[in-house]
Amino acid sequence: MSALSRRRVAAALAAIGLCLCLTAPSAAAQGSLTGVEPIDPARAFAASALSIEIGYTTTDQRGAPAQASGALYLPRGLPPAGGWPLVVWAHGTVGIGDSCAPSRRPQSDRNSTYFNRILDSGYAVLAPDYQGLGAPGQFSYYNTAVEGASILDAVAAVRTAPVPLSSAWAVIGQSEGAHAAMSAASLYAESGGRAAAGLRGVIATGLRTDPPRSLREMFRRDSTGSANQVAYAAYFLAALRELHPERVAPYLSDFGRDYVESATTRCLSELVSAAGGLRPEALVADPDNPTPTFESDIAELTGYRDDNLPTDISLGYGTADIDVPPTTTDSYATTLQDLNPRIHVTLDRYPGQDHSGAFIASLPNALAFLRTHLR
Structure with missing residues (x-):
């Protein structure tokens, strides 16, 4: 960002009472805004009048205070x-x-298309990175507690700034983000929302509805799916290894040890390319049993209560999704409705759409959902 652009953003921030500063998280309570920075327009949404990076306090995968x-x-x-x-x-x-x-x-073309429409429709957009991404510590991939707290604490933090935001909010998640959105809703129900009160709806596309089962299937020698799955598998193994190294490290293949280590720094497309076409089975010594406690560890990492959801849920998927095959999504939607009779669970199918395409295809339904839930 040029010096002139930075001065202009600083002036805009000053106009709403924010400063370009960052304070240590140890001095602030959980869910506190610790600073703001201007975002280079090249990394912002074109429809945004003001784009700022925020720092805030939350907790990490061990429940410790974190930035x-x-x-x-x-x-x-x-x-x-x-x-x-x-x-x-x-x-x-x-x-x-x-x-x-x-x-x-x-921003990707897909995300720009989607969120420029959201912004043009009059909504502010808050985009947490998740704790450990862009801040000290390793991000614990698909960790329910980390994702849920990252979202709720981000909402609480921006509310302490003199920015004119409504008390009502909704969360939209795609793929891992769908899991994060559901995690946030479950944590919201358990905590009562507190400083993040006002959750009015959840939109989740490409949700992995049964991680322990679907991930075990992904490792099998005869599994099919997108090339991305080897990277997904490595990120899951890295998260499990960070929490319980003795349950993971001894069961990786020689290739898997190096690849999982590289997963801690390489982003998705680069990590997929580095696999050279290998599948998740190449990461472990026994693809039929990736680790002795694999399913229980994945359940511990990704599990959330889904019988206490506090607000309406909109699920969606593409029928041609080979990244997160929606084999159990229909039945899961039925289960969610049965478990939560006080809310409304809807399910939208997008014929012929793949994992990413379903997200864009869901935009009209998402806008309709927001109009009815964020009045």
Whole structure:
């Protein structure tokens, strides 16, 4: 960012009472805003009138105080009475290294198309990186506690800034972000929302509905699916290894040890390329049993209560999805509705759409959902 652009952003921030500063998280309570920085326009959404990177406090995978980062995008024009309604963007898999943090990278064409429409529709967009991405510590991939706290604490943090935001918010998640959105909703129900009160809806596309089972299937020698799956598998193994090294490291292949280590720094596309076409089975000594405690460890990492959800849920998937095959999504939607009779669970299928394509295809339904839930 040029010095002139930085001065202009600084002036805009000053106009709403924010400074270009960052304080140590140890001095701030969980869910506190610890600083803001301007975002280079090359990394922002074109429809955003003001784009700022935020620092805030949350907790890591061991429940210890930690710093997190994210971005806040404000729409053009004056806010409505009561402030702009807030849409939280729970991003999908990008990697687990700091350089992979979405706030530090240019927006993809897909995400730009989607969120420019959201911003043009009058919603502010908050995009947490998840703790450990772009901040100290290793991101614990698909960790329910980390993802959920990262979202709720980001909402609480931006509310302490003098930005005109409504008390109502919704979360939109794709792929890993769908899991993060569901994790946040479950944690919200358990905590009562607290400083992040006002959750009005969850939109989740490409949700992995049964991680222990689907991931075991992904490792099998006869498994099929996208080339991305070897990277997904490595990120999962890196998260399990970080939490329980003795349960993972001895069961990796020679290739797997190197590849899982490289997964801690390489972002998705680079990591997939480095696999040279190998499948998840190449990462472990026994593809039929990746580790002796694989399913229980994945359940511990990714599990959330889904019988206490506090708000309406909109699920969606592409029928041609080979990244996260939706083999159990229909039945899961039925189960969610049965477990949560006080809310409304909807399911949208997008014929012929793959994992990413379903996200764009879901935009009209997402806008309709937001109009009814963020009045």
